[in-house]
Amino acid sequence: MVKRAPKHEPENRLDNLTLARKEGWQQFVNTAARIPPEPLTRIQLEALSEEAFDDYNRQRREWHANLGPIKTPQLATLHEDLWDIVDSNAQDGDKAKGAVAIDAFPGLGKTTSVLDFAKKFHRREIKEQGTETSDGHERWPVCRVGLTGNTGRVEFNRAMLAFFAHPGVSRGNAAHFAHRALDCVLTCETKLLIVDDLHFLRWRNTVGVEISNHFKYIANEFPVTLLFVGVGLAARGLFSEGSSYEDAVIAQTGRRTTRLDMRPFDIGTDEGRREWRQLLLALEKRIVLTDKCPGMLADDLSDYLFARSTGHIGSLMTLINRGCQRAVRTGAEVLTRELMDQVKNDAASEKARQELQTAFDARRLTTRIGRAG
Numbered sequence: 001m002v003k004r005a006p007k008h009e010p011e012n013r014l015d016n017l018t019l020a021r022k023e024g025w026q027q028f029v030n031t032a033a034r035i036p037p038e039p040l041t042r043i044q045l046e047a048l049s050e051e052a053f054d055d056y057n058r059q060r061r062e063w064h065a066n067l068g069p070i071k072t073p074q075l076a077t078l079h080e081d082l083w084d085i086v087d088s089n090a091q092d093g094d095k096a097k098g099a100v101a102i103d104a105f106p107g108l109g110k111t112t113s114v115l116d117f118a119k120k121f122h123r124r125e126i127k128e129q130g131t132e133t134s135d136g137h138e139r140w141p142v143c144r145v146g147l148t149g150n151t152g153r154v155e156f157n158r159a160m161l162a163f164f165a166h167p168g169v170s171r172g173n174a175a176h177f178a179h180r181a182l183d184c185v186l187t188c189e190t191k192l193l194i195v196d197d198l199h200f201l202r203w204r205n206t207v208g209v210e211i212s213n214h215f216k217y218i219a220n221e222f223p224v225t226l227l228f229v230g231v232g233l234a235a236r237g238l239f240s241e242g243s244s245y246e247d248a249v250i251a252q253t254g255r256r257t258t259r260l261d262m263r264p265f266d267i268g269t270d271e272g273r274r275e276w277r278q279l280l281l282a283l284e285k286r287i288v289l290t291d292k293c294p295g296m297l298a299d300d301l302s303d304y305l306f307a308r309s310t311g312h313i314g315s316l317m318t319l320i321n322r323g324c325q326r327a328v329r330t331g332a333e334v335l336t337r338e339l340m341d342q343v344k345n346d347a348a349s350e351k352a353r354q355e356l357q358t359a360f361d362a363r364r365l366t367t368r369i370g371r372a373g
Contacts, residue, residue, distance in 0.1 A: 023165075029122045034062075034066060039288055040290055060328050065321055068109075074262045075109065082100065096256065099226035103233040103259050104261045104263075108264060109262060114194060118144070125191065139189050142190065142191075144163065145160055145163065152211060153211060161177060161180055185222050192225050193224040195227065198230030234259065265312075267367050277298050277369065279313070287324060289328070289334055292333075308353055319349075
């Protein structure tokens, strides 16, 4: 008879994590993969003491809230492209390094995929070259900066300095901060600079032109690969030529930037339906519910989950996470359509849900392999 459930070690948890500081980044990179809670039968679950039952459910809450990342074809393709670009930028310092921009709709896993790549890159660099440079400084292969709508050169440079915990963040102008940031990059031998939420930047105003010029400066002077992440970057003119001075300045950034995207799942072909099924099977394996069974997602809920998520992995992961939380909390211990109908998802998915569900009900669409939509 099971009286207690095994507990996770504290080092397998990431609490209050911020990737805007090197300490948080190091924790993100070095924390061991989470260990899933032990699957229990109904009899074993009911045999737990009250304390053990509460602890087991806590473990499952945390586990289901952190099911990703899943190695989807989209993630694998993006990583291969990123390795090509980052490794090809190992040229001498007299050559400007090419930048890369991940430009895709929300909910497709851009940031998750980029962070997973950056973690692998960081670990590779540390494994090959050690935690310290030849001059005895800390080695930080990756630096990440997040943007806001009011980010200019000063704020951007200060954010870089804050990542490295540089003391000179309170006094100086944009040029002073830039020189200190360059010193940090050179001293710590940083090779990858991630700029997240680039869509927050207002490109076609003074700040946008200013920061675009600053990105050119970084590409020319800093020995790093710039990796932009954002939504609708092409629509904002990052990759286009223009007739005005502002357009021309921004287009120069686009000339040096390779655009990559991430596509939603598409069930219009057997290959696409197969990819969707493999994703659901991978999620099934990770779910820890007492009454789950083979095909719970991939067979019983395949069409339903596509309609609810519109093929966006971010929306799917949110839906599965919330469904598992409800299944544990209510004692249902299985994901069914009846239970999932009670779970709310993001507004964009819910808006498109009815049209897709109608198409599935009329058999104009299907996620089943070998059956034409």
